[in-house]
Amino acid sequence: MKLTCLTLQxxxxxxxxxxxxxxxxxxxxxxxxxxxxxxxxxINFCSYxxxxxxxxxxxxxxxxxxxxKIKLEYKDFSDNCVIEIKIFKTEPKQLKINGITVAKNRQFIGQFLSIVFTPDHLNLIKEGPNKRRSFLDMALCALDIKYTDALLKYQKILAQRNAVLKKSADCFENSLLLDVYDQNLAKEGAYIAYSRAKYIEKLEPFAKKIFMEMTKTDIKLKLLYINQFLKTADCCEDFETAILERLRKKRQADIIARVTQSGIQKDDILILGAGKSLKHFGSQGQIRCAVLSLILAQSKVIYDIRGDYPVIILDDILSELDRTRKAFIFKGLENTQCILxxxxxxKVxxxxxxxxxxxxxxx
Ligand SMILES: Nc1ncnc2c1ncn2[C@@H]1O[C@H](COP(=O)(O)OP(=O)(O)O)[C@@H](O)[C@H]1O
Ligand SMILES: [Mg+2]
Structure with a gap:
């Protein structure tokens, strides 16, 4: 994907x-x-x-x-595309693709593909799991409209289930309602979990290769999908059964805690270097390289799925990197467009x- 012109108002x-x-x-x-x-x-707002x-x-x-107003003109393979976004103070925003109004966010997200790397991303490994979950969600939402739908539905059902748990500690009164919520959470959660598992599986070999090239070591990067129910699964249904089972098992505890304590909202990715958690044992330099490898690997996965590279956006990170890593960035981005x-x-x-x-x- 090549961004050609951006008009801002x-x-x-x-x-x-x-x-x-x-x-x-x-x-x-x-x-x-x-x-x-x-x-x-x-630019990045146009993607997500x-x-x-x-x-x-x-x-x-x-x-x-x-x-x-944002107007973004870009080349998708050989086609010229234009997307427009108008954001208002009180009314909902207006979205257009090639002059045609698009009613829903979900139809717009992922048309123009970009990935961003900011100094804040350097905390991706060090901070809590929600950062890593949103790293996954951003990519998956842009690549798969079904994932966006599942995530939105899941969040809605989860909020409803939590509202019921908050209101009353009487489990009998609400048990039928909770049964329905659990089934729906398991159904949507299974699609999310399965997609995350597959995505991490795709990401790992690219990240591993980039990490070795960047660090000039043979330290192997490993990515593990961490969830509360299954290590791996061959299909969505396995996840569905496992999530449902876990929700049922933990229902009594949820009623006492008045909140849903199981589900994909607790997922994480464990990032290992030479078999050890980088979060706990990695040097600052290794952690930086690992994050950069993950972001650059993301671009390769997008290429694999969509047949086109995303535009890579690097905000103010050159000063955070040493000379060899900087050189790697300029070298590693040959066939992609990069805006930094x-x-x-x-220095540039x-x-x-x-x-x-x-x-x-x-x-
Ligand atoms: N909604 C806004 N209206 C007007 N100015 C804004 C708004 N939001 C941010 N700014 C201004 O944008 C500038 C920061 O721009 P930024 O792109 O972050 O700078 P940098 O060049 O350092 O990356 C600041 O001067 C800030 O006051
Ligand atoms: Mg800045």
Whole structure:
């Protein structure tokens, strides 16, 4: 996928700007607080309809304006595509693909594929499991509309089940209702668990290879899908049975705790280097390499599934990497388009298409 042109209007500190991108490496250069991350945020928002800064949509609108607009032109194989997003203060946002209005987020997500890597991702391994779950969810939602549906349904049922558990500690009164919730959670949860298992299975060999090349060691990276019910499964049904069984077994405990304590909302990925948990035993350098390997591996999996590479967005991470890893980034991204930001103008000279950002403008 190749992003060719981005037009922003009232997007954060950018009042109006039309930005052209070239194939290969594009580098947004500028001092702090000029709008570099804002531009990357707008691009990535087009993929997931969610900001990687985890803020509300309305925060994207320039202060004092009524709406924000993003128009993104890109090449998908050889076709020219245009997507447009208009975000309002109070009304729902408007989405268009090639001029045609799209009613649902789920039909829009994953049209334009990009993956992002920010300094915050460096905590992916160190922090709690929800970061790692959202790493999986972002990728899977963009690749599989059925996954998005299952996740939304699951979250809704889980909230309903928890509401029932909160209201009353009387298990007999609600047992029929809980039976229904459990069956539905198991059904949607099974699709989610199965997809996560398969995705991690696909990701691992790519991540392993990239990690070895990057660290120039023979330390083997291993990814394990951690859930409460099954190590592996050949089909969705196995997960369904296992999740249901676990929900039933834990129902009494849930009633006492007044919250659902089992399910895919507790999943995690365990990342091992040479058989040891990197979270607990990895050096800072190893952890950085492992995270980068996971992100770059994600791009390979997307290529495997969709036949096209996503646009890779790297926000302000060059200063976090040493020279060999930087060189690896520039080398490893040959057949993909990459858009990155940095404050260090001298260090990226002749490395790609330089776009200077100042006060919300390209100069
Ligand atoms: N909704 C908004 N309206 C106007 N300005 C905003 C909005 N959100 C952020 N900004 C401004 O954007 C600037 C930060 O831009 P950012 O892209 O994060 O900078 P950097 O170039 O360091 O990556 C700040 O000056 C901030 O005040
Ligand atoms: Mg920034």
């Amino acid at each position: 009232n997007f954060r500190n950018i009042e109006y700007e039309k930005i052209y991108f070239s194939d290969g490496v594009n580098i947004l250069v500028g001092k702090n607080a000029q709008g570099k991350t804002n531009i990357l945020e707008a 309809l969610k900001s990687f800064r985890s803020c509300s949509e309305q925060q994207l609108i320039m202060i004092g304006k009524e709406f924000a 930001s940095t404050c260090e103008a001298q 000279k002749n490395r790609g298409n330089i776009l200077k950002v100042s006060k919300g403008r390209i100069i």
